[in-house]
Amino acid sequence: MPNNLLRQIPKVDSILESAGWVSLVSACPESIAKDVLREHLDSLRLDIREGRMDSVPSIDEIVTAVGIRAAALIEPGLKRVINATGVIIHTNLGRSLLARRAVNAIMRVAMGYSNLEYDIEKGARGSRYDHCRSVLRRLTGAEDALVVNNNAGAVFLTLNTLAEGKEVIISRGELIEIGGSFRIPDVMKKSGAVLREVGTTNRTYIEDFERAIGDNTGLIMKAHTSNYRIRGFTHDVSSEELVALGKRYNIPTYYDTGSGLFYNFEGLGVSGEPLIPDELKKGFDVISFSGDKLLGAPQAGIVIGEKDCLEAMKKNPMTRALRPDKFTLAGLEATLLLCLDPDSAAGIPTIRMILEEKAAVTKRAQRIASQLRKKCPHAGASVIDVNSEVGGGSFPDMVIPSAGVALEPRTMTLAALEAKLRRLPLPVIARIEKERLILDIRTVLAEDEGDLVAAVAGAFQNDR
């Protein structure tokens, strides 16, 4: 019996001559398609020998199966998803979305030559570090600015340049860990600086810092406790106190502010986020922050501050290892230029999403829910109140009243629906809460609403 079936498997030559195969290899490299075909036929033979099959598929069936597998192989692994979590700066979903201007700027340098390291005035070699410098100086009032790959790199470079082999004094309450294993003590160790933690987890005073100062003190550091708050019986040292202490003992001061916020946008709520220009005015020698958190730019680490410190950082050989590429610089510069005007800054996607009025989100949720009720009555769609979050370790206390579409599926479990949505060609990332699947519409782009409806309808297809 198996031998008989084995002989019935279509010959490779006839498969390669079929119309289905010809159309398959017009959309997929032939070598990949042939590899997949070979694997497919091997497993078919094995299934037959081990008695798992009692008939042989047709050429068309084989080509279809090979086509699906081959298409999956050439599909990019990094793809667009719909973020229906309501977490705006979602670290797992790509953090900040770029403004159109930033995208256009990236496209221009991506598809054409640029003056990345060329001084057009002088007709000579220039520096990539000059590109965002002037707009950063204008925005923050800093003497100098330097862009690196991300803020973790900026922290490392600052510590390594200013405090290698020396002590860095920091409050015990600020020894933060950011997701993805960024921990201040670990970065400090790798930078060659020596951690000198002072105070206690909840209470630290300026006297604690002063007592720790010695011959080998290299830097006084402050880190924004961006993803948590210590409440209750607490005492913090203010920026002003730290800066005054540094000046008194002639020790540089550094503030890792995390997010990069330039304005206290109206409607942003009680702000616990430091404003970059304000902090710099208080007198820190160096401040660093991320490009892709509240600033809404590409991933980058931005260092601003006093000229001598920044010059020393630029000369550090590690800077080369942390240098940003031209896409980052183009997208960052375009975003920073938008930030020169608070109104256009408010239109940068990250800030725009935070500021979108609840009523507007509700309207969008109602529109989506009503389409879903028509297209997939089994989804049990309704509009509910939810709370969005800023995410990305910014405004840890702040919840933003928002509107969501709740799904109460009648034909499958919530876990099955959640997984189905996640595995669609255009994945939808949602959360389960109180026996419902919640799609928070605040983080769903207006232009993605149609795709969201189609995606949910897709999850309910063949499901009566």
Ligand SMILES: *Cc1c(COP(=O)(O)O)cnc(C)c1O
């Ligand atoms: C996010 C954050 C970092 C790390 O920044 P990345 O840009 O993610 O590398 C460092 N310090 C603070 C305080 C942060 O909030």
